[in-house]
Amino acid sequence: MSKLGNIGAKLHRGEISYDFVGHRKIWFGVSIALVAISLIGLFARGLALGIEFKGGVEYQANVKVTDNTVSDFTAAVKATNAQDLGDPVVATIGTDKVRVQTRPLSQDDIAKVRTAIAQEAGVQPDQVSNSQIGASWGEQIANKALWALGVFLFLVFLVIWAYFREPKASMAALIALVHDVLITIGVYALIGFDVTPATVIGVLTILGYSLYDTVVVFDKVRENTRGITGSNRFTYSDAANLAVNQTVVRSINTTLIALMPVGSILVVGTAVLGTGPLKDLSLALFVGIAVGAYSSVFIAPALLAVFKEREPGMQALRRRVLARRGATLTTASGTPIPAAAGAAAGAGAGGGATVVAESARPQDRPKSTRAGATGTTPAATSRPKSSASSGRPQPSRKPRSKRGK
Template identity: 30%
Template structure:
């Protein structure tokens, strides 16, 4: 199935300056949001306790707050709705210091008389464990970026590697800015979504880069902007189908997946949109701005082919006993 039949190349590089301005604006806006609002770390990274309570009617949040104030264990606790009016989450930055204290039982006793309810979930993460998870999460992102840099530089060329890394940093920065803007909790689910964005965006970028390399190798055209326009146009149908199918699946998860995966789905939703945009309007133009020389690349390929032919010739002479 082809939404876009290749009859002529679209002038993507002609819009690269506008795309650059838009990208710089979104990235800078994300940095401003991150510096002003900051990320709201969830229990996984900040440590603390989460208790999920479900009522058989609308949760009496005001009455719950009054009851919780009577127990010093719940000092500083916050109560927020969890997807519906009958379900709430109690968040505390502290954890119980004694293993003999069951926070679920304590919550049940404290809320007794507020209605019919059930304790659906209790999550407890100590501050030391949360800090360790945060450090390892950041390390996983850094190692993923380094691994991608090495892989792309080995498979293509250093300019391609730098372009792909800039595009990935662009995608993750905007995703983090969106997370901070809407105030979602950053937890292990969000970290998994960010790593998924890295893989998804890189896959899109590699497809485009593969087509550019094929065009550079086989085409007699030495104008890089025209080669990129032609290559991106040829991958447009594939990019559209892949992005739309992924977007619809993630959108359904976001709408109907429930509050438990809301942050994960939202992060992926932003990542799919931004990742598709960056593979066309961020990664590809960077090759143009870095001054990738098609003629020099052809000379490099010719020299590589010549060396391989000479090695093969020497190998054949050695095997025949001529040397």
């Protein structure tokens, strides 16, 4: 078995672990920073909407692409002085084609720009293709995309609620999905890639991928927390953290396998083709898959644990677990509180009391916090002898040859 496979097996058995849920403040801080940067980029720079959304005219012509192709065609189009031309968007497609996009123009101005492009490319005007896209059509596409996103999120909430019978799981999953969408859109705003219908398809696709990974983790959480209120061994957060450790290697493997082909498509679409739906689709998929894997491991389970730990039953369970472990609690001012007093004071999830020491009894702690988590194996103990037989001779049977007839 490989080294990663051994680590995965130990994580699944609880022999080693990392406190993902316990360090949730760090992950929440990282996510808040990423979302803030994305929103700043979105409002400061805005999205570079493609012609499908804002409308306009698109021209394409065959030409041998050089280092000056973009600047030459830009100058040629501007020289037409077409009304409401604005700044044309010129891009190369591979090594033998150029694409020019402008604002909506009149028929006369469309003909003038087409002629200028043909002269610069050294071809006849009828060899330059052009297509018009109205702004109203682009607005309809944008509205349909928003409707699709809203319907998707609503159905996701209902499906997760029905599957786990837990609305808090739906809330945690939706927050993670919104987190993924905001960061992906923010990357588009910061990089300046065009937002096209292919981008919308990519965003909807990564939502499904992120949701799939989150549901796998939540299913393991449900398995670990089944009947948890009837036990005093570990809290809901402990069980959720164990579930993350049991699935983290699988999440890493599936994410890397998914990112490799998408990354190849992104490189080909950007470096070789230069533009087109492949580039727009692959960027959304690459960013979304990476961010979705991050949220499925670090954000969604921690949010679920926070929501569940606020329930009175889970708070009572936490107090019982701390009392059983013999933990020493401290208030916010640092004053020590005995375990029994801490239970009465409400040492719930985030209730103002924190654990600073635990009993050395490994059997009272979850697998993820036992001595095996430090990399050492507890010493084997021999089976004790029965007290009833100690100090008392045991009967011995005579050989068959000496027994009485």
